[in-house]
Amino acid sequence: MSGNSSSRLSGFDRRAFMACAAGSALVPMTARAGALDAPAPVAQDPALHVEITLRVNGQDKRLSLDPRTTVLDALREHLKLTGSKKGCDHGQCGACTVLIGERRVVSCLTLALAAEGQEITTIEGLATGDQLHPMQQAFIDNDAFQCGYCTPGQIMSAVACVKEGHASSDADIREYMSGNICRCAAYPNIVAAMKQAAPEITKG
Amino acid sequence: MNAAAPEPKANMGQPVPRYDAVAKVAGRATYGSDMPLDNPAYAFLVTSAIARGRINGFDLDDAKRVRGVIDIITHENAPDLKESKLFSNGGYAGTTIQPLKSADIAHDGEIVAVVIAESYEAAREAANRVKVSYTAATPSASFDSPGTTKAAAKGQNAQFKEDPQVGDFAKAFDEAEVKVDAAYETPTQHHNPMELFSTSCVWMGDDLVIYEPSQYVYGLKNGVAEQLGIDADKVRVVNPYVGGGFGSRGSMTPRTAIIAGIAKRLNRPIKLVPTRDQGFTIATYRAETRHAIKLGANRDGKLVALRHEGVEVSSRADPYCVGGTKTTTRLYACPNVDSLVSIVRADRNTPGFMRSPPEVPYMFALESAMDELAVKLDMDPIELRRVNDTTNEPIGGKPYTSRSLMGCFDEAAKAFGWSQRSAAPKSMSDGDWLIGYGCAATCYPTQMAPSAARVRLQRDGRTRVEIAGHEIGTGAYTVIAQTAAERLGVPLEQVAVFIGDSDLPPGPVAGGSNSTASTCSAVMMVCDQIRQRMFKAMMPRQSLTDKAKETVGIGRTPTMQAAKSDRTLDLERAFDALGVGVIEEYGEWKPEGAPPDSFKAMHSGHARLVGGAAMKDKIAYAFGAEFVEVRVNRFTHEIRAPRLVGAFAAGRIMNPRTARSQLMGGLIWGMSSALLEATEIDQRTARYVNDNLADYLVPVSADVPGVEVILLSEQDDHINPAGAKGLGELANVGTNAAICNAIYHATGQRIRKLPVRLENIEV
Numbered sequence: 001m002s003g004n005s006s007s008r009l010s011g012f013d014r015r016a017f018m019a020c021a022a023g024s025a026l027v028p029m030t031a032r033a034g035a036l037d038a039p040a041p042v043a044q045d046p047a048l049h050v051e052i053t054l055r056v057n058g059q060d061k062r063l064s065l066d067p068r069t070t071v072l073d074a075l076r077e078h079l080k081l082t083g084s085k086k087g088c089d090h091g092q093c094g095a096c097t098v099l100i101g102e103r104r105v106v107s108c109l110t111l112a113l114a115a116e117g118q119e120i121t122t123i124e125g126l127a128t129g130d131q132l133h134p135m136q137q138a139f140i141d142n143d144a145f146q147c148g149y150c151t152p153g154q155i156m157s158a159v160a161c162v163k164e165g166h167a168s169s170d171a172d173i174r175e176y177m178s179g180n181i182c183r184c185a186a187y188p189n190i191v192a193a194m195k196q197a198a199p200e201i202t203k204g
Numbered sequence: 205m206n207a208a209a210p211e212p213k214a215n216m217g218q219p220v221p222r223y224d225a226v227a228k229v230a231g232r233a234t235y236g237s238d239m240p241l242d243n244p245a246y247a248f249l250v251t252s253a254i255a256r257g258r259i260n261g262f263d264l265d266d267a268k269r270v271r272g273v274i275d276i277i278t279h280e281n282a283p284d285l286k287e288s289k290l291f292s293n294g295g296y297a298g299t300t301i302q303p304l305k306s307a308d309i310a311h312d313g314e315i316v317a318v319v320i321a322e323s324y325e326a327a328r329e330a331a332n333r334v335k336v337s338y339t340a341a342t343p344s345a346s347f348d349s350p351g352t353t354k355a356a357a358k359g360q361n362a363q364f365k366e367d368p369q370v371g372d373f374a375k376a377f378d379e380a381e382v383k384v385d386a387a388y389e390t391p392t393q394h395h396n397p398m399e400l401f402s403t404s405c406v407w408m409g410d411d412l413v414i415y416e417p418s419q420y421v422y423g424l425k426n427g428v429a430e431q432l433g434i435d436a437d438k439v440r441v442v443n444p445y446v447g448g449g450f451g452s453r454g455s456m457t458p459r460t461a462i463i464a465g466i467a468k469r470l471n472r473p474i475k476l477v478p479t480r481d482q483g484f485t486i487a488t489y490r491a492e493t494r495h496a497i498k499l500g501a502n503r504d505g506k507l508v509a510l511r512h513e514g515v516e517v518s519s520r521a522d523p524y525c526v527g528g529t530k531t532t533t534r535l536y537a538c539p540n541v542d543s544l545v546s547i548v549r550a551d552r553n554t555p556g557f558m559r560s561p562p563e564v565p566y567m568f569a570l571e572s573a574m575d576e577l578a579v580k581l582d583m584d585p586i587e588l589r590r591v592n593d594t595t596n597e598p599i600g601g602k603p604y605t606s607r608s609l610m611g612c613f614d615e616a617a618k619a620f621g622w623s624q625r626s627a628a629p630k631s632m633s634d635g636d637w638l639i640g641y642g643c644a645a646t647c648y649p650t651q652m653a654p655s656a657a658r659v660r661l662q663r664d665g666r667t668r669v670e671i672a673g674h675e676i677g678t679g680a681y682t683v684i685a686q687t688a689a690e691r692l693g694v695p696l697e698q699v700a701v702f703i704g705d706s707d708l709p710p711g712p713v714a715g716g717s718n719s720t721a722s723t724c725s726a727v728m729m730v731c732d733q734i735r736q737r738m739f740k741a742m743m744p745r746q747s748l749t750d751k752a753k754e755t756v757g758i759g760r761t762p763t764m765q766a767a768k769s770d771r772t773l774d775l776e777r778a779f780d781a782l783g784v785g786v787i788e789e790y791g792e793w794k795p796e797g798a799p800p801d802s803f804k805a806m807h808s809g810h811a812r813l814v815g816g817a818a819m820k821d822k823i824a825y826a827f828g829a830e831f832v833e834v835r836v837n838r839f840t841h842e843i844r845a846p847r848l849v850g851a852f853a854a855g856r857i858m859n860p861r862t863a864r865s866q867l868m869g870g871l872i873w874g875m876s877s878a879l880l881e882a883t884e885i886d887q888r889t890a891r892y893v894n895d896n897l898a899d900y901l902v903p904v905s906a907d908v909p910g911v912e913v914i915l916l917s918e919q920d921d922h923i924n925p926a927g928a929k930g931l932g933e934l935a936n937v938g939t940n941a942a943i944c945n946a947i948y949h950a951t952g953q954r955i956r957k958l959p960v961r962l963e964n965i966e967v
């Protein structure tokens with residue numbers, strides 16, 4: 001075997017490709033980029049930033065972003081909101097879970113442009129001042145984490161899971177929380193934490 | 205109290221919530237790639253598409269045209285880095301394969317280029333446009349590939365010191381009344397900690413700061429300095445929180461010095477966040493292993509002969525091995541023992557430590573074989589362990605410092621309901637589900653390493669503890685704070701702990717379950733130094749007897765165990781007597797039997813773990829027993845493990861809450877090592893195929909319905925001042941065997957190769 005073979009492209013599995021495809025379809029609709037200068041061999045020119053406003057934790061944030069920027073990277077690299085974590089960038093682990101409106105979404109597979117005009121809630125926006133959200137307190141009480149890296153995603157997912165009505169039994173919780181990987185395997189404690197917090201959340 | 209905070213038994217600390225709990229649930233815990241950088245450039249890796257061969261050249265035109273690209277580094281223009289020796293052979297590195305050094309390719313997924321750009325998006329785009337031309341040779345992927353070489357581990361890996369032997373195995377096996385002769389196999393596995401293998405490098409003049417998840421900041425600091433050819437005092441590694449380690453971050457990977465070198469050249473902070481799939485090849489992993497076990501026993505179950513041969517895969521470059529025979533040849537009483545560990549070299553990245561490195565594969569083989577023996581003897585597997593239980597290990601006859609193996613079996617059996625088991629295979633079922641019960645022993649060596657600590661006490665009782673330990677999820681902050689509070693007798697809320705920074709006093713590698721024993725022993729010693737200073741100032745004429753040292757506490761929290769002072773000290777008066785504003789003490793602790801160069805090695809980032817089977821006139825292990833219920837569907841062959849029960853004894857339990865969580869996670873890891881995890885290798889290309897979290901199966905919540913952890917009270921005064929044996933790696937040992945033993949019970953089919961998939965079941 002000799003000759004040319006391409007380098008090993010990173011992360012180009014089918015799922016990522018579909019995400020990219022969706023991304024390029026979105027860009028022309030929402031981007032407010034300037035006119036293309038000079039014939040560019042590269043289709044997506046990172047210099048062509050777009051101005052967008054993201055509403056994060058109740059505040060409007062003006063940003064100038066590469067149109068390929070995900071919500072996760074916008075939060076982490078541009079807004080210094082590093083609570084949301086990158087565990088795979090492929091929608092496979094849930095570490096990046098945030099709420100967009102009432103829905104839990106993996107922010108690594110959501111383009112920032114697609115989230116404009118919607119309410120984004122991150123782990124940093126869950127507490128009320130110094131008062132932890134009941135789910136945060138329940139995670140502490142039940143020791144529902146070890147390294148803590150998956151925890152912001154688990155908590156955001158857990159809050160949404162309860163509101164969806166998918167926390168009525170242990171089996172339900174386990175099934176509907178299985179998109180959030182915890183490599184430390186704190187799962188039984190996460191289930192216990194959700195059972196503690198669920199009544200408070202549903203009545204509040 | 206809820207299940208997460210078990211009531212402490214004798215010789216257990218309080219189950220206080222984690223020190224870092226609020227930071228972690230509020231998203232304020234800052235991991236390596238969370239650190240704010242001033243105007244960083246972003247790096248993206250390009251990795252090789254072949255496992256063996258040479259790079260002919262690069263076509264970078266397309267990549268360079270991506271707007272925002274700053275530089276593309278290949279072996280043709282890479283920073284000049286010095287080599288570092290393998291961690292197992294006295295160096296810092298997890299691999300001696302140094303990418304970007306030449307055109308040669310040693311394994312699939314080796315770093316061949318680094319793209320630096322103004323944004324992450326531009327760096328990724330350009331990396332995908334880098335074209336590499338190779339001349340590829342046929343690689344050897346694993347055990348059975350042509351072109352591999354095989355040799356004994358002893359003599360090539362400095363950490364593997366002996367192939368334990370005693371008596372006359374061949375004769376005893378020959379004459380044994382009952383025999384087991386079986387081969388077992390465990391797969392390649394990757395740690396996959398949730399935090400990616402990121403690194404950020406920031407230079408300030410000649411000083412380098414590295415933000416990177418590490419289980420050994422002193423090793424990384426010294427290793428990177430060595431590679432860059434600069435003074436180690438110029439390098440600082442900072443990581444107050446690590447998003448999981450499991451062994452993957454104990455030794456230095458090549459990425460760090462590469463990124464540091466590029467950052468220096470560009471005079472700009474660089475942030476690298478590799479992808480999940482790159483993590484499979486730019487760091488280490490658990491290599492596949494093969495085992496041949498021979499057991500000979502008398503009719504009454506007593507072992508008369510035991511032989512364990514292990515074969516492991518490593519890279520062409522490095523003689524890495526885990527060599528678990530030091531444990532498996534010593535667990536049970538047996539007068540005739542033989543063993544051999546060999547290494548097969550293939551075209552792979554170098555493997556490394558993964559949670560319970562030797563014991564997960566080696567105990568799978570032994571504890572499966574023990575179950576096979578129990579079946580042949582028609583004996584209850586618990587009773588077989590009891591018959592072969594021992595107070596002294598059989599190789600050198602050294603006594604175990606403490607050994608609660610059978611206590612663990614009895615407690616776990618009771619909680620599990622083992623007495624409900626009908627012994628015959630295929631005799632229990634529930635509708636379409638065949639039910640199997642299985643059990644196995646676990647053990648893990650008690651290890652310790654030299655550690656320093658600095659403790660500062662203020663007049664108002666506020667205390668600051670500094671130690672370059674690591675919070676990888678174990679509860680390091682918490683148990684260190686508890687130790688200082690108890691020893692000084694100050695309230696826990698007054699104690700601040702600083703770890704994860706190589707500018708702090710050196711701590712040990714967070715590996716081999718040594719951290720708690722080592723760091724807490726150091727903190728205890730330094731707290732005692734403070735107490736002695738105060739005692740001397742307050743009672744200058746008193747002789748400083750050991751009794752007094754023991755009993756003089758500061759007495760702010762009389763309920764605390766350590767404040768059993770018969771004379772409490774008034775803090776204000778002690779400070780007045782001393783005439784100082786704060787008391788600060790630094791100290792260096794080393795375990796019994798530590799080599800003479802221990803403290804020097806501690807500062808230069810060389811781990812010097814002692815303990816386990818390597819102690820002079822004793823042997824120290826933590827023990828446990830694990831029971832599982834499996835259910836195998838008669839028709840679909842789906843396998844579930846609805847119940848995992850483990851009982852463990854590990855000396856002093858510093859905090860039953862963090863201990864339980866770690867053991868619970870371990871049990872789930874153990875289940876996973878039997879039923880889920882395997883890195884699939886394409887034999888033609890020596891490439892990992894399922895290198896992502898959708899295809900590499902790790903447990904999710906739905907996989908673990910029921911886990912129960914039982915902590916046994918155990919006191920051991922012969923190991924270290926903290927009295928702790930360590931338990932991070934205890935619970936995921938033996939679980940894989942317990943699962944296969946349960947599958948045998950459910951189906952009558954013995955499975956000797958992991959992982960067990962439904963297609964392997966032939967009900």
Ligand code: FES
Nearest residue numbers: 087089091094108
């Ligand atoms: S980082 Fe988004 S799902 Fe893993």
Ligand code: FES
Nearest residue numbers: 146148182183184
């Ligand atoms: S707490 Fe470590 S990954 Fe969940």
